[in-house]
Amino acid sequence: MPTSRSSGPLYLQFADEIQERIDTGQYPAGSRLPSEPELAAHFGANRLTVRQAIAELERAGAIEIRRGVGTFVRRPVVRxxxxxxxxxxxxxxxxxxxxxxxxxxxxxxxxxxxxxxxxxxxxxxxxxxxxxxxxxxxxxxxxxxxxxxxxxxxxxxxxxxxxxxxxxxxxxxxxxxxxxxxxxxxxxxxxxxxxxxxxxxxxxxxxxxxxxxxxxxxxxxxxxxxxxxxxxxxxxxxxxxxxxxxxxxxxxxxxxxxxxxxxxxxx
Incomplete structure (x- = not known):
């Protein structure tokens, strides 16, 4: 189970933990995230809940999904x-x-x-x-x-x-x-x-x-x-x-x- 930074639905807790790993550099910019089955096994949850967490992170701009390739941590934007x-x-x-x-x-x-x-x-x-x-x-x-x-x-x-x-x-x-x-x-x-x-x-x-x-x-x-x-x-x-x-x-x-x-x- 995640050591979440907030309470709420499980998918948001999972999203929080993944975000925390991104913020601390465990998942560096440009790196590929573990697959849905791997994350589901880590969290002890079903893949649908993990998929919701990934979708939330994509909406937040933390990751990008490359269809047929994988899910990657977004690199810092050129601002x-x-x-x-x-x-x-x-x-x-x-x-x-x-x-x-x-x-x-x-x-x-x-x-x-x-x-x-x-x-x-x-x-x-x-x-x-x-x-x-x-x-x-x-x-x-x-x-x-x-x-x-x-x-x-x-x-x-x-x-x-x-x-x-x-x-x-x-x-x-x-x-x-x-x-x-x-x-x-x-x-x-x-x-x-x-x-x-x-x-x-x-x-x-x-x-x-x-x-x-x-x-x-x-x-x-x-x-x-x-x-x-x-x-x-x-x-x-x-x-x-x-x-x-x-x-x-x-x-x-x-x-x-x-x-x-x-x-x-x-x-």
Whole structure:
């Protein structure tokens, strides 16, 4: 029987014990858990109760079930802290800062996965409103950002089709899309505004991120403009909720090693 940390149904007590073994390193990150029959024998319980415990741990994000392979302890998620600073939007990872969001994550890559020209869907009309252009005049670039080979975020970028050089949208190379767009259209991009919200993953985003439909996503979206204030790029990034935290820093003086005059248009 388990030495549980809480009372309650047996399956929750079993889940508590397995979680405790994960927390103490008896089941290290990335390791395979004992099979259901082995756990049932250990607990002196039937497999149905053990299966309920495993399902509870999966819902809690402690383990992942790979069908036909086994059940594994989840590795720590790659979580980035994104500063919300009116003077410099930066990404901090493990205490380091970079003006190019997510590209300082280990093994980070961003690649275009879909290109749509002249669409009139609701997201395209929303972007068009902020860019002060008809939806039919825009190209949307949907990209996938991966870190260490695993999906980290999906992004959509809208820009006037007439500004993009031939072949730009078809590129499949890894690149910071905002920087690449700025170079391609020959406009120095600066932040106009950003907003933050939370949504449930739709089917397309869930498929690209490898998560369940309805999973929580953090959304960061807004306009990058030319130095004269003309809106030039609309960006909408969706990040699986556990992969990022947004931090508001209220002091106005620069932190150590930070450029007090720097303005970044990284995403």
């Amino acid at each position: 980035a802290t994104i500063d919300v600073n009116p003077n410099s939007a930066r990404l901090d990872v493990d205490g380091r800062s970079t003006p190019l969001p997510v590209h300082d994550l280990e093994g980070a890559e961003e690649r275009t996965v879909e290109v749509t020209v002249g669409s009139d869907l609701a997201p395209d009309r929303h972007a068009a409103e902020h860019l002060r252009l008809p939806a039919g005049a825009l190209t949307r670039l949907d990209t996938l950002i991966t870190a260490s080979g695993r999906p980290w975020a999906v992004s959509s970028y809208w820009v006037a089709t007439r500004l993009l050089p031939a072949g730009f949208a078809e590129s499949t190379e890894s690149r910071n899309t905002t920087v690449a767009v700025a170079e391609a259209i020959g406009i120095e991009l600066v932040y106009d505004w950003r907003s933050f919200s939370a949504i449930a993953a739709d089917i397309a985003d869930a498929r690209r991120l490898g998560i369940g439909a309805g999973s929580p996503l953090l959304v960061r979206e807004g306009v990058n403009c030319a130095p004269d204030g003309r809106p030039a790029l609309y960006v909408r990034r969706r990040i699986h909720g556990e992969n990022a935290s947004y931090v508001l820093r209220y002091r106005t003086w620069p932190r150590e090693g930070e450029d007090p005059d720097g303005v970044d248009a990284g995403d």
